[in-house]
Amino acid sequence: MKKILLAFTLILGYSNMYSQCTPDPQYQDSSYAIWPDTIQNLPSVLQGQSYNTTLTVKTPATLLEANGGDSSILYIDTFGISTFVGGWPVDSMELVQVNGLPNGLNLNCESLLNMSSCMLPGDILTCAYVDGTTNDPIGIYPIELLVNVYTHGSILIFPVSTDLYSALGSYESITGYNIVISNTSSYEVFNSNKFTLLQNVPNPSNGNTIIKFNTPNTENISFNITNMFGKIIYSKEIESISGLNTININEKLSSGIYTYSIKNDEKMLSKRMVISK
Secondary structure, eight states, X not given: OTTOOGGGTTOOOBOOSSOOOOOOXXXXXXXXXXXXXXXXXXXXXXXXXXXXXXXXXXXXXXXXXXXXXXXXXXEEEETTEEEEOTTSXXXXXXXXXXXXXXXXXEEEESSOSOTTSEEEESSOEEEEEEEEOOOOOSEEEEOEEEEEEEEEEEETTEEXXXXXXXXXXXXXXXXXXXXXXXXXXXXXXXXXXXXXXXXXXXXXXXXXXXXXXXXXXXXXXXXXXXXXXXXXXXEEEEEOOSEEEEEEEEOOOOSEEEEEEEXXXXXXXXXXXXXXX
């Protein structure tokens, strides 16, 4: 069960007695999924402004569906007999923990089985909603969800009820969704699905400046500064994180115009900066 339920990815949060969202009925007969997906991702958040977005979720009926149709790891070996458990039902799913959520934003579940926790039955169409107001710094905030899945079945003649944590000793870690915080002047700059280089700040500078770039993946980045004759005068290899990355420059550069660039396996991006002393 190593891929347990992308569909549960944003069935989030804190108990709420009142309905705050309505699932899109066109997905009633779909297999497990969540809309929008991780490619489209979530709408951006504007600093200091009220935010609300709805997600439609179809939970899986069986462990095989929850595992994306991959049956290779859905076997349990007991007493020398291998038992396929992919047909076992998904009784319920529980969001155990949310990491990375900006301050002031709440992520909430609908259709709770247990009002004291975020727990949903399998094989239902439901929704989740993200709302609130945040004044956290501009940037991209990757979200990690820890999820537990409950199921039951029979091994030989013995009934078994279990969950992901009991079976494997760990929860499922779900990643891929981001919350992007922008303001009105940087709204178009931050796109969590693009490799982007921002203008250094301040510019002009005396050699002490900050350069930021965004990358959707964790990857190796080559960073260079070249002078007006194309000679590399500063070079650094960076192991980036998914989201917004910061490079602090504190170099004794002569006054003039320089080009700084970042390069991954697919493309190189460049901008100019001015050193004035």
